[in-house]
Amino acid sequence: MDLSAKEYQHLVQEIARETGAKRDGTGKNLIVPRCPFCGKSGGKFGIYIGPETARREPFMAHCFSCGKSTRTLGQLLEAIGRMDLMVTPTADITAPLQFVLGVEPEEIDDALTITELPDFYKRIFSHPYLKERGFTYDDYDYFPVGVTNRLNPRFEDYVIFPIIDNGENVGFVGRHTWSKSDIDAYNRKVKYNGGFKILRYRNSVNNDFSKLLYNYDAIHEGETDTVILVEGIFDVIALTRKMELYDNPRVAVVATFGKKISDVQVYKLQCKRVQTVIVGYDGDAVEPVKKAASRLAKYFTVFVANIADAHKDWDEMSVEEIFEIFVQRLQSPSNFKLRKVQEL
Ligand SMILES: [Zn+2]
Incomplete structure (x- = not known):
């Protein structure tokens, strides 16, 4: 019309x-x-x-x-x-x-699907698995997480993190509470006894994760000028905890659910008038980091957090290691590329 x-x-x-x-x-x-x-x-x-x-x-x-x-x-x-x-x-x-x-008539379809959480989802404020991963009371407070327990057998033994966008649930990530090695050992046995394999992650299925950013609502339009991009939910929470960013309106940590950033995700950061983006993907992800950084550099001031130990996630690093990265190891995308070439 x-x-x-x-x-x-x-x-x-x-x-x-x-x-x-x-x-x-x-x-x-x-x-x-x-x-x-x-x-x-x-x-x-x-x-x-x-x-x-x-x-x-x-x-x-x-x-x-x-x-x-x-x-x-x-x-x-x-x-x-x-x-x-x-x-x-x-x-x-x-x-x-x-x-x-005030927007370009571009083909950006950022419509999200409102997602129901699994039946019998109940928010929790303590959990042995999360405790082991270092969760504090603030983490439960700022990053809602819940369980269904046995009432919903499909999600028994999972912790479930709703993905919230503008106050609405638009997806969820379920993480099995066993360690990777226990899951692998169990799954090897399953081959012989005919049971079902355990999935490490059981996420919502009717939504496109490339359109979502975890912790998006922590970006306050016009106030938050720096966003640290990480791969997953546990990275967001660990970094927020270790840098005490819970109530810092100027810096927010968000996850892209993997080592890639999509057009929609870029657009969502632009909508909130973010100025600076720090790419904090895992240290072993050199190629994906280069790609994401050069894509983002068209729209934001970009830095790459050059993680010293390529095999450590944010939640495995000490506070000192993290500060060292932010104080001494932030690089422009071109410096990052250069450094990585020299290291080869
Ligand atoms: Zn209706």
Whole structure:
């Protein structure tokens, strides 16, 4: 539908007023507190108000609770009882939509799927496995984690970390609480006794992890200027603990779920106006680090944390080792490349 910028703004305003909706972190969705179809509260009903993409048009809406969708402005207005707002498309478009939104009409589909946690998930504040991995009370407080115990046999013996984005669960990571060697030993036996293998990780399946950043909400728009990128959840928590970053609004640690950063993840950092990114992937990941750093360098000031011991994760390093890295071993991407060439 062709709408002038003014018409578009007026519609967004009126719909937000009528439904009590608020923009989400990206500014591209209105989150409606109560679904007009099923009446479920908790912000399950979202209205897309970003620029048109291959898959999405402004004012498409969806409820993650009842699954009801609307595809046109007319259907949406009908659902919220405001057909009076329906506009006759204007021929004269004075300003393109992307001008109003301040974003490039690029094909960035950063829509996330609201994910239910496993049945019988219960948040916990102590756990022997996590204690062994160094968890403190602050860790449980800042990084929600839970278990299902035997009530949900599929997740028995897993600790489950919800992935939260703008206050919503958009995925989860389940980590089996046995050590890797115990799991491997068990799985070798399984071959002979016909049981099921144990997965070290049992994660949510209906979401695309390349669109997610763990601990994203710790980045405060306009306040957090530095983000340290790491591979996984345990790296985020260990680094936050060891550098005492829990309440530091200027620096946040987030994980990309692996050694790669996607366009959507880059975009999500841009949305929060991050200035500096420190790539803190594992020391053995030289090629992926180079790749991620040069991709990020187009948009941010980038440093690479050149980890001395290639085989250590953040949660295996002492506080001293970590400070040494941040004080003495941050390198520009080009220096990092050079150094790695010399080390060969
Ligand atoms: Zn609904």
